[in-house]
Amino acid sequence: MKLHPQKGVEESVSELARAATQSLLEEARLSPKPGLVDSRGNGAHHDLSLALMERSAHSLTPTFHALALQSWERPADIALRQLVGRLGREGEQQMMAATGGVNTHRGAIWALGLLVSAAAMHGMASSSKAIAATAAQLAALPDDAAPKIFSKGLRATRRYHVPGAREEAQQGFPHVMHLALPQLRRSRQFGASESEARIDALMAIMTSLSDTCVLSRAGLTGLKTMQNGARSVLVAGGSATAEGRSVLALLDQQMLALNASPGGAADLLAATLLLDGIANDAAPLHTLI
Numbered sequence: 707m708k709l710h711p712q713k714g715v716e717e718s719v720s721e722l723a724r725a726a727t728q729s730l731l732e733e734a735r736l737s738p739k740p741g742l743v744d745s746r747g748n749g750a751h752h753d754l755s756l757a758l759m760e761r762s763a764h765s766l767t768p769t770f771h772a773l774a775l776q777s778w779e780r781p782a783d784i785a786l787r788q789l790v791g792r793l794g795r796e797g798e799q800q801m802m803a804a805t806g807g808v809n810t811h812r813g814a815i816w817a818l819g820l821l822v823s824a825a826a827m828h829g830m831a832s833s834s835k836a837i838a839a840t841a842a843q844l845a846a847l848p849d850d851a852a853p854k855i856f857s858k859g860l861r862a863t864r865r866y867h868v869p870g871a872r873e874e875a876q877q878g879f880p881h882v883m884h885l886a887l888p889q890l891r892r893s894r895q896f897g898a899s900e901s902e903a904r905i906d907a908l909m910a911i912m913t914s915l916s917d918t919c920v921l922s923r924a925g926l927t928g929l930k931t932m933q934n935g936a937r938s939v940l941v942a943g944g945s946a947t948a949e950g951r952s953v954l955a956l957l958d959q960q961m962l963a964l965n966a967s968p969g970g971a972a973d974l975l976a977a978t979l980l981l982d983g984i985a986n987d988a989a990p991l992h993t994l995i
């Protein structure tokens with residue numbers, strides 16, 4: 707789906723909301739993802755399943771719809787930031803109600819919520835670069851109504867002195883823009899299947915993200931295992947090659963043994979799929995060679 711100026715607001719808003727939910731569903735089903743819930747099973751999670759992730763994704767469509775509608779052609783200001791914050795927290799409650807209190811998509815609501823708002827703020831066809839930059843502007847604004855919760859993610863960013871979900875958004879989603887989207891398009895161009903290209907995009911994120919999900923569950927050992935393993939998959943030629951797939955299988959075993967799950971990387975893959983689906987990007991330079 708690409709957004710077009712000639713479409714009505716309601717039609718565009720509905721498409722945007724559906725696209726956000728669809729990217730969550732496609733992320734969850736994509737296999738094989740190391741440590742994460744996928745079509746094969748629950749990964750390193752005891753309280754998550756694919757059915758739960760799917761129910762959660764569907765429960766968020768009204769939240770994405772409200773975010774898009776309220777943000778339509780509005781500028782990034784404190785009023786909008788506070789509204790988006792309130793809608794995001796209401797979305798978290800929808801998710802919790804749909805999952806019986808399990809956190810399936812908290813990080814994803816944050817990343818995709820901001821991107822949905824930003825795409826709507828542009829009101830029509832826009833590039834991924836412009837959408838990510840606008841999402842960053844919104845994320846950098848203060849939300850005074852936000853409750854001061856000391857989350858596991860915040861604890862990990864303080865303990866290890868690393869950026870987390872908040873900073874990733876405030877910096878304009880560098881792991882999406884500089885790593886995942888280029889890798890997705892490169893792998894497609896080199897003949898990988900769509901699933902393989904998406905797994906490669908996930909690997910690209912995992913090579914460098916300070917994923918607070920992994921840090922909270924498996925510390926620095928888990929993080930280094932994730933980053934080095936993901937790099938090895940790409941160096942081996944990616945998941946379209948036999949060697950890449952065997953390195954990926956090894957990484958999956960290592961992540962499971964460490965109880966490590968790259969939930970933050972999964973969120974950013976969903977964000978990548980959303981931008982890839984909605985943004986109007988000119989053909990990247992390397993496709994013209």
Ligand SMILES: CC(C)(COP(=O)(O)OP(=O)(O)OC[C@H]1O[C@@H](n2cnc3c(N)ncnc32)[C@H](O)[C@@H]1O)[C@@H](O)C(=O)NCCC(=O)NCCS
Pocket residue numbers: 790791792793794795812813814815816817819820849852857858859860869870871872874915916917918919969970971973974
């Ligand atoms: C900023 C958020 C993510 C809270 O962050 P915090 O680190 O305190 O919480 P928490 O640990 O629960 O969530 C972090 C989640 O983000 C993901 N994540 C982890 N590391 C990273 C990373 N480096 N980069 C991106 N995402 C990451 C993971 O899925 C993780 O579970 C967000 O939930 C929030 O503030 N929401 C309030 C509502 C709001 O303003 N929404 C606006 C957009 S809708």
Ligand SMILES: Nc1ncnc2c1ncn2[C@@H]1O[C@H](COP(=O)(O)OP(=O)(O)OP(=O)(O)O)[C@@H](O)[C@H]1O
Pocket residue numbers: 733734742743744749751753754759808809810811812813814815858919923967968969970972973
């Ligand atoms: N396919 C996926 N599998 C697992 N996690 C995912 C997936 N996609 C996204 N995530 C993200 O991972 C996070 C879930 O991680 P986790 O279960 O560690 O959270 P938690 O409830 O804070 O921790 P814990 O379960 O250890 O108490 C969610 O915020 C979600 O956005």
